[in-house]
Amino acid sequence: MDLFHSMHIFVRVVERGSFSAVARELNMGQPAVSKQIRALEQHLGGPVFARSTRHLALTDQGQRFYSHCQEILGHLETAKRSFASGQEQVAGPLRVAAPVSYGRLCIAPVIGRFLQRYPDVQIDLRLNDHNEDLLMENIDLAIRIGVVQSEGLVAVPLGSSTRRVYASHAYLQRHGLPLEPSDLASHNCIGFTLLTHYDRWRFIRDGEALDIAISGNVTSNSSEAIREMVLSDLGISLSPEWLFAEDVKQGFVRTLLDDYPTTALPVSAVFSHERRRSARTKAFIDFMREHLRTAPHGA
Numbered sequence: 062m063d064l065f066h067s068m069h070i071f072v073r074v075v076e077r078g079s080f081s082a083v084a085r086e087l088n089m090g091q092p093a094v095s096k097q098i099r100a101l102e103q104h105l106g107g108p109v110f111a112r113s114t115r116h117l118a119l120t121d122q123g124q125r126f127y128s129h130c131q132e133i134l135g136h137l138e139t140a141k142r143s144f145a146s147g148q149e150q151v152a153g154p155l156r157v158a159a160p161v162s163y164g165r166l167c168i169a170p171v172i173g174r175f176l177q178r179y180p181d182v183q184i185d186l187r188l189n190d191h192n193e194d195l196l197m198e199n200i201d202l203a204i205r206i207g208v209v210q211s212e213g214l215v216a217v218p219l220g221s222s223t224r225r226v227y228a229s230h231a232y233l234q235r236h237g238l239p240l241e242p243s244d245l246a247s248h249n250c251i252g253f254t255l256l257t258h259y260d261r262w263r264f265i266r267d268g269e270a271l272d273i274a275i276s277g278n279v280t281s282n283s284s285e286a287i288r289e290m291v292l293s294d295l296g297i298s299l300s301p302e303w304l305f306a307e308d309v310k311q312g313f314v315r316t317l318l319d320d321y322p323t324t325a326l327p328v329s330a331v332f333s334h335e336r337r338r339s340a341r342t343k344a345f346i347d348f349m350r351e352h353l354r355t356a357p358h359g360a
Contacts, residue, residue: 065137067101068130070094071109075127078117086196135334151344152181158195158203162284164188166303168204168349175348182341190255190283195333201342202332204349206301207256214331215338217346220353221325222301226262226317227308231294233315239297242273242321249296250275254282262299264321271321275299299323328353 073083074094084091102108109123119127159168164186172184187193187200195203195214209216226239239245242264252259252275259280264271277296281287284304291298291305292313308314330346332338 062097062100062104064101064104065134067097067104068134070097071101072127072130072134074098074117075119080117138334150181151179151340153339153341154183154185155202155339155341155345156185156187156198156200157345158187158189158193158198158200160190160204160206160284161188162288162304163204163206163301171348171352174352175345178348179341179344182344195331201339202330202345205329205331207326209327209329209331215334216329216331219328219330219346219350222303222328223325224299224301224323225305225319226297226299226323227291227305227314228297228317229291229294229314230312232291232296235294239317242271242318245273245275245297249277249279251277251287251290251296251298252280253284253287253298253300254280263324264318265324266321270324301326 070083070087073086074080077083077086080094080098081091083089084094087094098109105122105126107122108120109126111118111120157168165188169186172186176182176184187198192205193200193203195201204219205216206222236248239248242262245262250262260275262273262275264273279290279295281290284300287298287300288304288308290296291300292308297317305314309316330349332342
């Protein structure tokens with residue numbers, strides 16, 4: 062029995078919660094996955110899963126063994142990456158996922174610069190506002206905005222995304238100009254539902270945080286849709302600077318409450334700890350961190 066291979070299969074079964082899902086993921090038959098787990102249990106001298114439940118549940122010993130396996134396999138992967146990093150060329154396919162608006166406005170425009178630096182890389186940029194399963198979709202890395210909460214992912218900080226409050230001139234002519242955050246209570250505020258607390262906007266004044274409850278007759282999980290609604294004079298939005306930068310420049314919208322800065326959102330590159338971080342993945346992460354450090358609007 063290959064102990065490291067069995068440990069790897071065991072960890073994936075725990076994280077996916079299904080023998081069949083791991084069989085599909087690793088291109089194995091389900092009986093082969095079951096056989097590996099049985100062999101592991103025989104090697105250990107006891108069960109890792111409780112067989113009496115309908116759903117997979119770890120025994121107490123299995124839970125402790127799972128924690129040790131995560132640590133051991135993590136160290137092994139780190140050692141392999143350390144060895145390979147000095148040998149691997151920055152070349153080959155790179156599948157990158159990102160939110161639609163951020164990918165269109167902030168990543169797509171700089172792909173050419175990255176490929177000039179690394180001409181042997183082929184990028185597949187996949188834009189989706191829903192967080193995809195990186196392993197199932199065979200994605201090397203994803204750019205995420207906001208706090209990364211998904212388990213089983215490694216998050217590398219890239220920078221932050223500054224946000225401001227935006228409205229069109231026609232909306233403000235009809236409804237008035239909010240002069241302080243509390244004035245937002247009488248305005249139609251558009252919530253971005255992919256954020257956990259989308260119905261509360263936080264401002265900072267003199268070092269103190271102000272949490273303002275907002276409401277309105279429309280919300281959306283799409284930054285693109287929110288931008289269009291603001292441009293069509295529907296309401297007020299708290300959005301990243303990069304989303305409205307060109308509209309402000311063209312005079313279509315204006316910023317509000319500039320004396321009350323809002324909290325910025327972290328921008329991270331995430332990848333599965335099961336997928337080896339290749340030289341091209343590392344190169345793209347370093348490139349995006351460099352770009353975010355020098356670009357206006359965190360774009």
